[in-house]
Amino acid sequence: MPRIGCDVSLLVVGSIALDSVITPFGETADDPGGSAVFFSAAAALLHPVQVVGVVGDDYPLGALKRLEARGVDFAGVEQAEGESFRWKGKYSYDLSSRETLDTRLGVFAGFRPKIPRAFRDARYVFLGNIDPELQLGVLDQVHEPALVACDTMNYWIQSKRDVLLELLRHIDTLIINDSEARELSGDWNIYRAARWVLTHGPTRVVIKQGEHGALLMDLERTFKVPAYPLEEVFDPTGAGDAFAGGFMAHIARTNDLSPANLRLAMVYGAAMGSFAVEEFGIRRFDTVTPGEVEARVRAFRDLVHFDHPETVA
């Protein structure tokens, strides 16, 4: 039962990284990235965000200050002695695949999320892709969230499957890529894979399909949002976390878990994913205006809506 008058806050726990990305259009070095950063940059366009994470003593705090000015609260980010988490990757000419050139965990290797007292009442919680043991540890620290959503990746599916299955029993919404859903369920059919997830804990699952959009499924209904048609994609890095940011932030700002509102949240997610890929890293979120966000949501409506004489009221 929703608590009346409580703080409708949105918490994300995830990585804060420095990304070096090579695409056919150029390259970046040590640009702010990581799941918590992409999530926050997108979400902050709709709702304030509380972040828990860790950075090294070499992290360029100016980047975080810019997000802070937009409503992101980094009070849960610890600055530890050592190097920040760094990832370096290179995309193929058509951006359809990428190769990891280097991963240096740095201080992220010792990350044990500590949720500040002020964040423990968060009503909406997103657990970015980290060790499922740490994700479970976060759940022990938050009080009574209305919705906990969670991401993961192939690495954890393979190396910590049992812990991940335990985690699934404690979350509401799993948000994963299509390839991860297939690997987790052992089923190549994405709808059967989704059904598998729904019989292992979560009441709903969001399956991200890259350039083909995303699916929201529960045991009764399926909703599909396509990806926004873009003739130019610069850098796919972080699109999935930006999607999660838009999805969760729309839910938090409306504090409404009705099926119709979750569909709209999917569209805000897809809109944020489409902005994310238009420039390197989180740069596009420095310039996107609320008006552009709304215009893109309207464009999604125009992309998929059709009238059917029999079904028009």
Add this chain to the structure above:
Amino acid sequence: MPRIGCDVSLLVVGSIALDSVITPFGETADDPGGSAVFFSAAAALLHPVQVVGVVGDDYPLGALKRLEARGVDFAGVEQAEGESFRWKGKYSYDLSSRETLDTRLGVFAGFRPKIPRAFRDARYVFLGNIDPELQLGVLDQVHEPALVACDTMNYWIQSKRDVLLELLRHIDTLIINDSEARELSGDWNIYRAARWVLTHGPTRVVIKQGEHGALLMDLERTFKVPAYPLEEVFDPTGAGDAFAGGFMAHIARTNDLSPANLRLAMVYGAAMGSFAVEEFGIRRFDTVTPGEVEARVRAFRDLVHFDHPETVA
């Protein structure tokens, strides 16, 4: 300007084949197939169809008789001396790829479409995937179609590119697979590839994306219909031609080329594509009822529609 009182007939010119298909779920031998057959089986659920094609003297005419009883007119099908066109293919375990095991053109090698006088006033014409020279030859024989749509394949893109480019200047709608659009345009971005097509003749292009649905684009608008979520897919053969059948038949029965109606035609196409894959060959079309078709169109609406407070009138 639409001619008032004219016959709103729908003509398809394409292959009539015998398919032998191996999927993880079983196999068939010498089952009726080919573009004109899949097109007609789907289209006939919505509108009568006129077929021009060729079969050998070994073709099981009973299969065509069943379609005839449902409103398909085979007066344009010649029975020639020799073997019918045969195709044999095998799908991968997840149906995502297929290998052609054998192709025997038989009488199809000498196919020169002759449009019967009674079919020449067809208002809507679909040119299935055959030699673009033959497709051009059909255009010389029809009088004043309101819309000509056309399919092609990689083989013709590679071997008869100039003729294909000439054909494009004479058709309204190109209906092709995403991989073909990429190959034809030389651009891997599907939206840029579509734009390329739109600057080479057609006023609109339909790009079939298999399990990811289909796009309808003109220079002003893009419409996306996803594929229907199926937990069981038996045989993907012919889904694209069934899609074209649903698309064209809805246009023919409504005789309405408005943008809104073309969107609905895309959904009928996607519905027919989804029925096609539920059983081997055209078998599912023996049992689909008009009520099931309408129910599936409603299901597509439920799959993609969302309310956005700002855009709701």
